[in-house]
Amino acid sequence: MSDVLAVAEHRRGELRAVSYEVITAGRQVADALGGELHLAVIAGDVDRFAETLDRPGVDVIHAVANGEEFDHNVYQSALKTLFDRTEATAVVMPNSVNGLDHAPAFAEHADLPLVTDAVDVAYDDGPTVTREMYGSKVETTVDVAGDRFAITIRGGEWPAAEGVGDARIETVEIDPPESGARVQGFEEVAGGNVDIADADVLVAVGRGIGEEENLAVVEALADAIDATLSASRPVVDNGWLPENRQVGQSGKVVTPDVYIAIGISGAIQHVAGMKGSDTIVAINTDPNAPIFDVADYGIVGDLFDVVPELTERFA
Ligand SMILES: Cc1cc2nc3c(=O)[nH]c(=O)nc-3n(C[C@H](O)[C@H](O)[C@H](O)COP(=O)(O)OP(=O)(O)OC[C@H]3O[C@@H](n4cnc5c(N)ncnc54)[C@H](O)[C@@H]3O)c2cc1C
Secondary structure, three states: OOOEEEEOOEEOOEEOOHHHHHHHHHHHHHHHHOOOEEEEEEOOOHHHHHHHOOOOOOOEEEEEOOOOOOOHHHHHHHHHHHHHHHOOOEEEEEOOHHHHHHHHHHHHHHOOOEEEEEEEEEEOOOEEEEEEEOOOOEEEEEEOOOOOEEEEEOOOOOOOOOOOOOOEEEEEOOOOOOOOOOOOOOOOOOOOOOOHHHOOEEEEEOHHHOOHHHHHHHHHHHHHOOOEEEEOHHHHHOOOOOHHHEEOOOOEOOOOOEEEEEOOOOOHHHHHHHOOOOEEEEEEOOOOOOHHHHOOEEEEOOHHHHHHHHHHHHO
């Protein structure tokens, strides 16, 4: 049988959205191979996580109780143990900071070709993985030699698995190897513990805001609709909002229910981070701004007129 091993992701005691996308991607690969989908959840509150992760399409959940989050030794060792035990053909991991910390080392140990930042996988004679390069300007397809391979998937590219499944949950103990590296602790970057990737509603502000003092206009809207504030890169580069608020290729991939892009042109590197949002609203003075190509609702107008009016209606 050609089974697939997928890896869930959690941080600070919460499962991350990509965990459910990894299930969808893993199931897709397992269906192509005619095998089962095994899901690994490693370190932390794994029993609770395992129950939450029981979604349709998952056959077995392996809850690895050892270690702490971010400890790549534990991840590597757990994955190697599970890979050998399940005799999996393919491994699907998130293309996150954590995933990229352990995926290359695991792939090396397991002697698997690794394709990172995948946005699609297809099967013809063998697996073909699609990834984007040069700021999403170029799409490349990678033909994997043989059936065995590992990928890290980009967040927001596969839909999240929904519903309640009937997976077997197995608790696994491993012996992490001795290592010179140890997790010392967790320190938030400036901007507090806001994770824009977890927000249901995002108000995103771009260079069209003009100057830092004007941010109050969009903050008022975010407050009125209980949204989280995010930004395009120039706003972050100018130091007007912290780095953890940046959406896009070199920022975060977000998939909120509603994304309101204000004074953002819609450059390809920005769109790469928000195109998976359920409903996109764009406010821009330029009717030809590319952001309108991905928007569900567009308002052509000056943000300094439109945003206060919206705020007043929602307040
Ligand atoms: C390798 C690389 C990685 C990158 N990564 C990212 C990334 O992660 N995230 C990201 O965002 N960018 C990223 N960029 C930058 C990206 O190419 C764009 O430069 C950036 O997204 C533009 O930001 P913007 O839309 O806010 O500004 P602009 O492109 O300058 O657009 C401002 C928009 O505001 C509108 N506007 C002006 N005044 C008003 C007004 N009063 N009311 C309403 N609308 C108004 C204008 O019509 C315009 O459309 C990256 C670039 C590179 C090369």
